[in-house]
Amino acid sequence: MTALPSHPSSQEDLVHVAIIMDGNGRWATQRGLPRAAGHRQGMEAVRATVDASKELGIGYLTLYGFSSENWKRPESEVRDLMGLLRLYLRREIRELHEGGVRLRFIGNRDRLAKDIVRLIDEAEAMTQSNARLNLTIALSYGSRDEILGAVRETVAKVQAGELSVEALDEHTFSRMLSTVEIPDPDLVIRTSGEQRLSNFLLWQSAYAELIFTECYWPDFGREQLSQAMEEYRGRERRYGAAIA
Numbered sequence: 001m002t003a004l005p006s007h008p009s010s011q012e013d014l015v016h017v018a019i020i021m022d023g024n025g026r027w028a029t030q031r032g033l034p035r036a037a038g039h040r041q042g043m044e045a046v047r048a049t050v051d052a053s054k055e056l057g058i059g060y061l062t063l064y065g066f067s068s069e070n071w072k073r074p075e076s077e078v079r080d081l082m083g084l085l086r087l088y089l090r091r092e093i094r095e096l097h098e099g100g101v102r103l104r105f106i107g108n109r110d111r112l113a114k115d116i117v118r119l120i121d122e123a124e125a126m127t128q129s130n131a132r133l134n135l136t137i138a139l140s141y142g143s144r145d146e147i148l149g150a151v152r153e154t155v156a157k158v159q160a161g162e163l164s165v166e167a168l169d170e171h172t173f174s175r176m177l178s179t180v181e182i183p184d185p186d187l188v189i190r191t192s193g194e195q196r197l198s199n200f201l202l203w204q205s206a207y208a209e210l211i212f213t214e215c216y217w218p219d220f221g222r223e224q225l226s227q228a229m230e231e232y233r234g235r236e237r238r239y240g241a242a243i244a
């Protein structure tokens with residue numbers, strides 16, 4: 001008997017990995033530490049995961065760093081998270097640039113502090129010609145918010161006579177989302193055992209494979225990433241078609 005053909009989801013098909021980085025607070029609480037310690041350790045996990053993604057040949061990595069709903073957290077925690085974000089940006093941008101990483105940020109910039117907006121604008125401009133890894137960080141991001149923005153833009157275009165209702169299709173609509181230059185995620189990973197999307201890339205993940213791992217985000221790294229990639233390789237993506 002001849003061997004079965006390999007799964008259609010070969011590694012070459014894994015272009016874009018998106019991660020919901022969850023569990024920093026519980027990681028810290030479990031150790032009797034303040035939640036901020038979990039966020040700090042989470043930043044190290046970001047470093048490790050970005051490095052591993054480069055080594056493992058991932059083309060696009062998107063990280064959910066702060067949701068539009070996370071503004072509801074206590075002011076002190078938001079302040080800690082924004083402080084860490086500043087630290088991360090100041091510390092890492094140069095190294096990311098030298099390592100060939102192209103940085104993009106999605107989410108509502110209006111709510112971010114001006115100096116953070118400046119840092120992310122600079123990072124995007126500095127790294128725009130890099131192509132080794134496309135790293136997108138979702139900050140103050142909410143998928144419904146993003147979709148509504150695209151709806152508003154669509155309506156404005158129709159009203160201005162620049163777009164006919166008949167010409168509006170998935171492709172045209174996608175181009176009005178903040179992920180315009182980014183392919184849809186093939187794999188969405190969520191850490192910490194929670195099994196939900198929490199308003200992350202809802203349109204873009206229509207056919208993504210989902211992997212939920214018990215691991216808290218601060219413990220995530222190369223090993224957990226390659227394990228998820230291995231699991232992905234065993235999946236068969238059908239996009240609604242019949243089983244071959």
Ligand code: IPE
Binds near residue numbers: 023065066070217
């Ligand atoms: C993820 O960890 C970081 C952010 C959402 C900003 P959490 O802070 O949500 O950690 P848990 O879920 O409370 O453990």
Ligand code: IPE
Binds near residue numbers: 022194198
């Ligand atoms: C999702 O985690 C947002 C990020 C990881 C940035 P949350 O911890 O905010 O999600 P919920 O509240 O458990 O759904």
Ligand code: MG
Binds near residue numbers: 022
């Ligand atoms: Mg959480």
